[in-house]
Amino acid sequence: MIRILSVLIIWAIVPIFAYSQPVWSNNKYPLVDFRQPLDIKPPALSGSFGELRSNHFHSGLDFRTNQREGYPVFAVADGFVSRLRVQNGGFGLALYVNHPNGFTSVYAHLQRFGPEIADQVKRIQYYKKSFEVDELVDNSLLPVRKGQVIAYSGNTGGSAGPHLHFEIRDSKTEATINPQLFGIEIPDNVPPVIHSLYVYRLNHKVFNELTPKQYFRLTGSAGNYRIHHVTTLRLGGEVGFGIVTNDRHTGASGLNGVYAIQLELDGTVIYSSSMERFEFVNSRAINAHIDYPHYLKTKISIQKSFVDPGNPLKIYSNILNYGRVTFNDGKLHRMKYTVIDGRGNKSTLTFNVQSDNQAVIKTPEVKADTIFKFTDRNEYIKDDVRVILTKGTLYNDVYFSAKKLPRQSYNVYSSSYQIHNNKVPLHTGFELWIKADSTLIPYQEKAVILNASGISQGGSFEDGYVKATPRTFGNYYISVDTIAPxxxxxxxxxxxxxxxxxxxxxxxxxxxxxxxxxxxxxxxxxxxxxxxxxxxxxxxxxxxxxxxxxxxxxxxxxxxxxxxxxxxxxxxx
Structure with missing residues (x-):
């Protein structure tokens, strides 16, 4: 049985050296070991842990820095610098500190490091003759004390504006964990907002871009929501549910992600997800967690309350029948969503469902060249094109198809191919081979595969083909790059x-x-x-x-x- 506890109340009553019992978790985390990484008061966020981003979950807390750079960044606890990283994009300047309690704090998008750390980074860069470095550091080289200034906040790497990206990770597994579970407090007395409800007509079939769905506008506030002008939904057959939800914090924080979502059917939990922790290797599975085709079209993230069978995320619990519900008994049923933020503020959405066999909406049949199974390695070879998907690439079975398209007109050395469609999310890249024209031979070392937008997917020439590993299905052809930067x-x-x-x-x-x-x-x-x-x-x-x-x-x-x-x-x- 899941216990829903208020983190606010827990923080108020635990003694020093205690461990916190976070919302919807059986794990315990040290509550008082860590201080805030900045001295900006009150702390405010531009991004929360687990927030839904393009192709990934946000892996930490983004602390606002008043749209300025150069604020002192403090070591949150005693420890030693374990990793130094400089990237052109990504984290930019980043610092990792291991702590005796088994956790690692991470500070990213930094403007600059503290003097001693900066000297060490520069020595490594000159030794390797590279601006970009990713170096593990001996634990005796750069010890730090709690409250020591180790860096200054900035806007480097893939940052979209000045802020501090802060993480806490498990030092052994590298899994990233919600820092709010460690007593990193963010002022928040505002419950999450639930914007809309969606009903998917699954009918015991694979979820894909053709699955019918219905949108329901919600009304309510202060944590209590209902369907606008509707008291009871009439549904038949197998369905799934999804919601659009986010969180607001007190003060200057922006629109952030929620911590947990739970769905009940007649008082029984059939689906729970919580953003307590996740592994980076599975972060791209956000595209299985949401309605990915809908996101591509609208940039709105519907969080599905049913789980694709190939989804590797470990954020789910109490899942019954993958969260799919069959209404075929002619009875009235009570549905309840509960959404919780990292501070324990709660919102609910309740609605009734009348089971009605006359309300079934059929799922369209799909024509395909072949079926790719999510449990298998899959291969397609036809018309001078090869497509290979390793096991673990798909979240669902796919009714796969491909076809040859009219050739592009400029700097092209092959036919163009439509490889299924981009509405199917992939967990890893797939191997794509395209047969090259004989005219490519003088330029084979310069060959690249481009998508329909002219963006390079990389490429290498082998046995008359150019092969690459795109991350999405779509349209592709061979070109060459002979022009210097x-x-x-x-x-x-x-x-x-x-x-x-x-x-x-x-x-x-x-x-x-x-x-x-x-x-x-x-x-x-x-x-x-x-x-x-x-x-x-x-x-x-x-x-x-x-x-x-x-x-x-x-x-x-x-x-x-x-x-x-x-x-x-x-x-x-």
Whole structure:
């Protein structure tokens, strides 16, 4: 039996060194070990743990920083720096700290590291001659104390604005866990909002983009919701339910994700999900958790209350018949949704269902070339195209089809192929082989597979085919990338005096296969170039090694197909 407890009440009564009993969890977490990572008061979020994002669940808390960078970031507990990471995108500048209690705190999108940590990162970058690094650190090298300033908040990597991304992970498994379960308090006395209800006519068939569904507008507030102008739904056959819901916090926090969703039928729980923890390898299964075809069309995330059989997420419990309900007894039934946030605030949606065999809505039949089973490895070979899906790629069986399309008109070295459709979510990429024209032979090392939008999926030439691993079904064809990246100097030119300039700056871009590497040299010695992928800005900050006088600067930028562009210039310091 699931116990619904108020985290607010628990936090008020537990003694020091106690462990918290989080909402809808049998696990216990240390409640008082960790402090807040920022001193901004009151803390406010722009993103919550488990929040629904494009192709992934949000893996931590995004703390607002008043749309500014440079706030001190504090170690939340004693420990040692275990990992140093610098990425062009992703987390940008990130720091991992292991703690004696078995958990790891993560701080991402940082503007800069603390001085001692920054020195160590720079040593690694120069040793590896790479801006991007991902280095495990010996536990004796960088010890930290609770409350020590270890970095400053920023906007690096894939960040869409200044904030601090903060996580707590299990040090052994790397699973990420909701930080609110560790006493990281966010002011919140506002219950979640339930916006709408959807009913899916499943009829004992595979859920896909053709499954009929009905939308019901809701009315209510302050945690109590009902269907607008409807007291009883008349349903027949096998159905599934889904809701659109999110959470609001007190104060400056924005619209965030909820912690848990529970669905009851006549007082019996038939579905529960809770965002307590998840493994990164399964984060893409968000596309099985939601109505993925609906999201592609509307960007609205309906959280399904029925589980696809190939869904690997471990966020579910008390699931009866995968959450599917069959109404065939002619009786009146009571349905109840309960939605809870990370602080224990609760909202409910109740409605009646009258079982009615005359209310069945048939699911359309699907024509297909073959059936791909979610339990199997699947392969399709026809018309100079091969499609291979490893076991674990699909969440459901798929009525698969593919066909040859009219050729694209420019820079094309194969027929185009429609590989099923993009409305079927995939957990991992699939292997795609397309037969190449004989005219590709002189350019085979430059071959790429493009989708209908002209975006590269990578590619390598093998046995007359180009193969790649796209992440979605769609339309694909072969092209080549023979054009080098572009380099645009912003503040340097031949013979320029740079004595009062702190750094040299460029814009770099690639039009097809993507940037692979960039390397800068002053007087033929490698120097650190830093990169912001959001703005395509590349720069080197001068240090004491660049003395007064005449110098040469060389920048080499290479794309994924090894097309290289070189920029040379002489300057004076």
């Amino acid at each position: 572009t380099i645009t100097p912003l503040n340097i030119s031949e013979g320029k005096r740079m004595g009062n300039v702190s750094k040299v700056t460029f814009k770099i871009r690639d039009d097809l296969s993507g940037l692979k590497s960039f390397n800068g040299y002053i007087d033929d010695k490698w120097v650190l170039m830093e990169f912001d992928a959001k703005t395509a800005t590349l720069w080197h900050t001068f240090d004491d090694l660049t003395l007064s006088g005449k110098h040469t600067f060389k920048l080499v930028v290479t794309d994924m197909k090894n097309n290289a562009k070189t920029y040379n210039v002489t300057f004076y310091k």
